[in-house]
Amino acid sequence: MTIEKNKSLKEYTTFKIGGPAEYFAEVKTAQEVQEALQWAKDNQQSVKILGGGSNMLIADAGLKGLVIKLSLDKLEFDDLKVTVGPGIRLAYLLNKALESNLTGLEFVAGIPGTVGGAIRGNAGTYGLAMDSVVKKIKYADENGQLKEITATEAKFAYRHSIFKENFWIIVEAELELAKGDIKVARVLVNERLKYRQDTQPNLPSAGCIFKNILFEEVDLKKLAEKNIDIDKFSKFKKIPAAHLIERAGLKGHAIGGAQVSDVHANYIVNNGRATAEQVIMLISFIKQQVRDKYGVQLQEEVQLFV
Ligand SMILES: Cc1cc2nc3c(=O)[nH]c(=O)nc-3n(C[C@H](O)[C@H](O)[C@H](O)COP(=O)(O)OP(=O)(O)OC[C@H]3O[C@@H](n4cnc5c(N)ncnc54)[C@H](O)[C@@H]3O)c2cc1C
CATH class of the missing domain: 3.30.465.10 (Uridine Diphospho-n-acetylenolpyruvylglucosamine Reductase; domain 3)
Structure with missing residues (x-):
């Protein structure tokens, strides 16, 4: 196991945003995971875990301590x-x-x-x-x-x-x-891949930013009064966060290079020059707008390392 210093993390994430890791180790076995944890303990460094980087937003200033990239491939x-x-x-x-x-x-x-x-x-x-x-x-x-x-x-x-x-x-x-x-x-898999291609943006993102809203978490009657068609979502008993964001008129809304996707309202896309700070500001704005309009508190699905 090698410990690298000041390792850029951007390319390890699907958002393509974020600064470097102070220390970085790619590990391939459980024993190497243990060694990396021991190194962090001995050197009094905090530890963060990186998988495929497809559900995270990393701070512009990067991450202090040790980032362990898990590459155990059994x-x-x-x-x-x-x-x-x-x-x-x-x-x-x-x-x-x-x-x-x-x-x-x-x-x-x-x-x-x-x-x-x-x-x-x-x-x-x-x-x-x-x-x-x-x-x-x-x-x-x-x-x-x-x-x-x-x-x-x-x-x-x-x-x-x-x-x-x-x-x-x-x-x-x-x-x-x-x-x-x-x-x-195989037919099902191909259909789903095609459906995703048609309904999801192809710019860098971290997938859905917010969790969908479970029926039991909200006052369905109040939402129905605000013209949310609850019956439409009864199969999975969840109101898609995308639906509320779109209904709040936020599709396409941008702060700097961070934009609510035109294709799928629960995606924030990086237009090529987005910073983590802009994404965070956009997340806050969406939450505030949806809360004001629908009384629903959205919760992040994306893991914030900011
Ligand atoms: C275009 C796109 C579409 C997506 N569609 C979906 C979807 O349909 N459904 C869905 O659920 N998600 C979706 N996602 C989100 C994401 O792909 C999933 O959440 C995925 O499971 C994250 O895995 P990862 O390895 O990239 O995790 P990372 O982003 O690397 O990490 C996510 C979190 O898990 C922790 N972590 C990673 N590995 C480990 C480990 N071995 N042990 C302990 N902690 C660990 C990290 O520290 C971090 O907190 C989508 C993302 C994108 C970009």
């Missing part, structure tokens, strides 16, 4: 069981699963990023998320000790897991897939 198939390292890209995992005649991961089609980041945030779409396939997770705790929990213990919920409550680093996961109709699965 991938083993054993009947329905898949053992996978956190550094494996979701797209690669999906392809390898289909090649092995296994289904169950079609929902990740088009989600960038790695297995580690996806488990931590319980990433998903179309009503399915990582909790539908994860069985066990190995992680390094804050002291670098390796431990294992089951999916039930991982407290998965909508875009949530126990890894958001603790500074634990996922080092391996066990998934269970199914023997399904691969032809049907």
Whole structure:
């Protein structure tokens, strides 16, 4: 494991925003994760974790302390069981699963990023998320000790897991897939990729900025009075944040190089010269506008390192 100094992080993120890491280490094994944690402890440095960088905004001034880039890339198939390292890209995992005649991961089609980041945030779409396939997770705790929990213990919920409550680093996961109709699965994957191409911006972004709003979190009657068509969203029992942002008239609204996408209102895109500060200002503005117009407090899905 090599510790680099003053490493630019921009290119490690899909937003293409942010300054350098004071210290940076790319690790490939659980043992290297432990070594990196020990180095940080010995040198009294804070630690941050980088997966695929597709769900984060990094400060313009960069990050103090040590950034650990997780590149653990184990991938083993054993009947329905898949053992996978956190550094494996979701797209690669999906392809390898289909090649092995296994289904169950079609929902990740088009989600960038790695297995580690996806488990931590319980990433998903179309009503399915990582909790539908994860069985066990190995992680390094804050002291670098390796431990294992089951999916039930991982407290998965909508875009949530126990890894958001603790500074634990996922080092391996066990998934269970199914023997399904691969032809049907491939058609579904291609349809979804095409749908994403048609409905998502192709400028740098961090995906959806805000979580969608669960029905149980809001006063549906009040929203209906404000002409929000609740029935339209009853299938997944969530009001898309994009719908409220668009209805608030914010599509295309820009602060500097940061802009609410014209294509999908829950995306902030980087027009090539956006700063983290501009993105943060735009996030605050959107939250204030949606709160004033609909009484709904939006919550960030993107992880802010600012
Ligand atoms: C165009 C686009 C479309 C997207 N579509 C979707 C979608 O449909 N559904 C969806 O859910 N998300 C979507 N996302 C968001 C993002 O791709 C997912 O949240 C993804 O799972 C993040 O994984 P990552 O490896 O990039 O995580 P990162 O961005 O690297 O990290 C995210 C967080 O997880 C932490 N982390 C990363 N790896 C680990 C680990 N091994 N152990 C502990 N903590 C870790 C990081 O410290 C950070 O806090 C989209 C993003 C983009 C850019």
